[in-house]
Amino acid sequence: MSVGHQAAIGLGSNLGDSEATLKDALSKLDFIPGIHVAARSHLYQTAPIGPPQPDYLNACAILSTSLAPETLLHTLLNIEKQFGRVRRERWGARTLDIDLLLYDNLTLTLPQLQIPHPRMADRAFVLIPLAEIAPNWIEPVSGKTIATLAQQVDRSGVQQLA
Ligand code: X6L
Ligand code: MG
Numbered sequence: 001m002s003v004g005h006q007a008a009i010g011l012g013s014n015l016g017d018s019e020a021t022l023k024d025a026l027s028k029l030d031f032i033p034g035i036h037v038a039a040r041s042h043l044y045q046t047a048p049i050g051p052p053q054p055d056y057l058n059a060c061a062i063l064s065t066s067l068a069p070e071t072l073l074h075t076l077l078n079i080e081k082q083f084g085r086v087r088r089e090r091w092g093a094r095t096l097d098i099d100l101l102l103y104d105n106l107t108l109t110l111p112q113l114q115i116p117h118p119r120m121a122d123r124a125f126v127l128i129p130l131a132e133i134a135p136n137w138i139e140p141v142s143g144k145t146i147a148t149l150a151q152q153v154d155r156s157g158v159q160q161l162a
């Protein structure tokens, strides 16, 4: 397998100590062989999309990785489990969600993994943090940069934390 891939991930939490969870999850990721956290966004407090539930904290990160997309996905899901993620109702509250958003300029459709993340291009809670750290990355389905996509979403309900 080749080395030196770039992946973008989105993190979200709205149960428990979300700030600690997001920071700890990123440091756990950085400790994993084959993953380096190259950049991380600020944390954002965001209004929930989906069923009524508490506000989220969201963030994004850029990973340098030697892991293939499927291997990286399994690593991310394993970290979710380590933070006590329990899948109950669809789109319900969670201690930690980590989504694989982009992987190089790849488009990939597998039963359990679609890259780019199919709903990232219209989600302010993904695009606004991601635009901080990867404004010039081209989302390969739309052909638009993250900065352009971020400019096109409604920023209300997305507040950067200090
Ligand atoms: C129609 C149907 C329109 C479904 C939108 C949008 C479904 C987003 C799921 C949708 C639809 C989602 C987060 C969240 C969730 C998060 C914030 C999801 C999955 N995750 N809200 N809601 N942050 N603020 O990380 O993204 S549930
Ligand atoms: Mg998600």
Ligand code: MG
Pocket: 097, 098, 099
């Ligand atoms: Mg997810």
